[in-house]
Amino acid sequence: MGSSHGKSSTIRNRSVEGTVSSDVVEICVAEEKEEILHTRRWKLNPRLSRGVPKGIEGELVVAGWPNWLVSVAGDTLNGWLPRRADTFEKLDKIGQGTYSNVYKGRDLLLNKVVALKKVRFDNLDPESVKFMAREIILLRRLGDHPNVIKLEGVVTSKMSCSLYLVFDCMEYDLNAIQEQEEIKCYMNQLLKGLDHCHSRGILHRDVKTSNLLVNKDGILKIADFGLSTFFDPEQSIPLTSRIVTLFYRPPELLLGSNYYGVGVDLWGVGCVLGELFTGKPIMPGRTEVEQLHKIFKLCGSPSDDFWQKIKLPNAEMLKPIEPYRRILHTTFHDLPAAAVGLMDTLLSIRAEYRGTAALALQNEFFTTEPFACDPSSLPQCPPSKEINAKKTEIEGSRVRSYARDKSVRAVPAPEANAELKSNIDRRQLIAHSETWNRLEKTNEYVSGGVINEGTNSSTFFQVSSRKEGSENYTQREIRKEPIHDIKGKKKWSGPLPVPSDKMHESDGLDLVEDDQYFGPLPSASKPIDVDRIIREHDRQIQESVERAKQQKKLAKARY
Numbered sequence: 001m002g003s004s005h006g007k008s009s010t011i012r013n014r015s016v017e018g019t020v021s022s023d024v025v026e027i028c029v030a031e032e033k034e035e036i037l038h039t040r041r042w043k044l045n046p047r048l049s050r051g052v053p054k055g056i057e058g059e060l061v062v063a064g065w066p067n068w069l070v071s072v073a074g075d076t077l078n079g080w081l082p083r084r085a086d087t088f089e090k091l092d093k094i095g096q097g098t099y100s101n102v103y104k105g106r107d108l109l110l111n112k113v114v115a116l117k118k119v120r121f122d123n124l125d126p127e128s129v130k131f132m133a134r135e136i137i138l139l140r141r142l143g144d145h146p147n148v149i150k151l152e153g154v155v156t157s158k159m160s161c162s163l164y165l166v167f168d169c170m171e172y173d174l175n176a177i178q179e180q181e182e183i184k185c186y187m188n189q190l191l192k193g194l195d196h197c198h199s200r201g202i203l204h205r206d207v208k209t210s211n212l213l214v215n216k217d218g219i220l221k222i223a224d225f226g227l228s229t230f231f232d233p234e235q236s237i238p239l240t241s242r243i244v245t246l247f248y249r250p251p252e253l254l255l256g257s258n259y260y261g262v263g264v265d266l267w268g269v270g271c272v273l274g275e276l277f278t279g280k281p282i283m284p285g286r287t288e289v290e291q292l293h294k295i296f297k298l299c300g301s302p303s304d305d306f307w308q309k310i311k312l313p314n315a316e317m318l319k320p321i322e323p324y325r326r327i328l329h330t331t332f333h334d335l336p337a338a339a340v341g342l343m344d345t346l347l348s349i350r351a352e353y354r355g356t357a358a359l360a361l362q363n364e365f366f367t368t369e370p371f372a373c374d375p376s377s378l379p380q381c382p383p384s385k386e387i388n389a390k391k392t393e394i395e396g397s398r399v400r401s402y403a404r405d406k407s408v409r410a411v412p413a414p415e416a417n418a419e420l421k422s423n424i425d426r427r428q429l430i431a432h433s434e435t436w437n438r439l440e441k442t443n444e445y446v447s448g449g450v451i452n453e454g455t456n457s458s459t460f461f462q463v464s465s466r467k468e469g470s471e472n473y474t475q476r477e478i479r480k481e482p483i484h485d486i487k488g489k490k491k492w493s494g495p496l497p498v499p500s501d502k503m504h505e506s507d508g509l510d511l512v513e514d515d516q517y518f519g520p521l522p523s524a525s526k527p528i529d530v531d532r533i534i535r536e537h538d539r540q541i542q543e544s545v546e547r548a549k550q551q552k553k554l555a556k557a558r559y
């Protein structure tokens with residue numbers, strides 16, 4: 001586990017409910033600024049980047065790239081031409097993320113089916129543009145690897161002010177799988193993809209089953225690099241600890257470490273491995289504190305020696321009163337021994353014991369029978385992603401069998417929603433801090449084209465409770481579903497206010513309207529009050545947690 005360096009140790013005042021005080025976030029913001037600087041350092045390193053010689057910027061703009069994108073991702077665009085919107089035909093909607101809608105499309109030039117990820121930008125929010133540009137930079141750096149989603153191109157369009165990322169179109173999400181040979185096959189591909197990312201100096205930082213996509217040939221590709229970052233293998237540059245979807249977040253991040261490496265992704269791989277065997281997330285915490293508690297209950301709590309040596313910001317407050325024994329092997333006694341062996345390594349509390357993706361590929365799990373099957377022999381399980389997208393409205397693809405259980409009753413979970421809100425705000429915050437950083441450092445306002453979809457966060461969490469089963473590792477399950485059905489009608493917004501829930505399903509024509517002209521951007525007229533956003537954010541979470549507590553009390557009193 002990384003140690004705390006310098007200013008991180010000044011982080012304090014973290015409340016037990018998992019809310020974060022503004023000074024904590026201030027430091028996180030500062031660290032994210034460092035991270036962005038780090039990214040710049042990588043960009044400027046001639047070994048890692050071609051850089052944009054003077055004059056090339058002009059050429060890029062002449063080539064049709066919008067100014068705003070050239071200014072933040074110029075070197076990455078070098079050698080690329082923007083694709084015209086009318087060279088694609090938009091077909092069905094096949095997915096929806098917090099920040100994007102994903103459509104199946106046809107590349108009319110190559111006569112090939114592709115996925116078009118339409119990225120939403122908040123109104124007058126150029127920092128979101130920069131955030132997105134970072135995703136493009138990372139994806140281009142990753143290049144072409146069979147197990148990493150390939151960015152085939154970028155499409156820009158004037159009228160709708162949208163940006164589309166073009167990817168290979170994948171047919172399936174990674175569902176629960178029964179056969180060991182199949183799980184080995186997918187895990188093998190996942191680790192190869194991850195090894196490629198790490199060897200290119202990139203941490204994914206959001207490894208989870210829903211970000212692992214599979215095509216009809218059984219090829220798994222790691223997708224969604226929206227939270228990814230460049231990293232320093234020596235772990236000398238601080239990174240934010242507020243990333244990775246909660247269920248898959250490693251203990252060092254929950255304890256507030258800002259110096260971490262490949263271990264954060266390997267922890268996620270361990271969670272995915274368990275989930276593929278059991279069919280549900282193995283540690284579904286609802287808050288950061290509960291997540292850490294679940295981790296300690298399953299993986300054991302660290303020794304006193306560890307707590308004494310560790311200098312992580314939240315360590316003191318989060319140390320369990322009673323130590324927990326590691327019960328991974330007993331909990332998963334039904335699973336093949338080699339699988340639990342690999343989980344045991346990947347789910348090490350100490351990040352350095354998790355090893356690397358390359359080492360995991362040599363694990364006994366892969367070298368003993370039954371061996372991984374060939375991707376081409378994997379069963380082609382219907383439904384396709386289009387059907388899946390529709391099905392998601394009702395039951396959510398990864399928990400289908402679970403949802404069929406009559407005893408499952410969906411109840412809104414304020415804490416879970418608070419967590420989601422927190423995640424959404426976090427990305428927003430990172431984006432804000434990024435701009436703020438630039439404004440402070442260069443005294444320059446971002447200019448360029450604002451892409452405004454008028455939409456914002458648009459997913460919700462639903463917590464399903466069921467009768468406790470024999471497994472002691474999961475009593476509750478949280479499903480993530482789109483708020484909108486496939487026709488774009490709002491289903492249920494959950495208790496949290498969604499800032500803007502307009503959906504632009506009718507913007508399907510924007511891909512065939514005209515070329516890539518972007519007018520000048522309105523400049524940011526007013527600095528963003530990051531503190532205010534953070535205070536408001538913390539207050540909302542606190543309120544949600546309080547409400548949840550009240551509800552629990554009331555429910556107890558009733559029975």
Ligand SMILES: Nc1ncnc2c1ncn2[C@@H]1O[C@H](COP(=O)(O)OP(=O)(O)OP(=O)(O)O)[C@@H](O)[C@H]1O
Nearest residue numbers: 095096097098099100102115167168169170224226
């Ligand atoms: N290349 C692809 N082929 C098929 N479907 C895809 C592809 N890329 C994304 N999707 C679908 O769209 C969904 C959203 O995509 P993605 O996760 O990249 O968006 P996001 O806005 O970054 O989401 P998140 O909320 O996970 O951060 C995915 O869960 C997946 O189902």
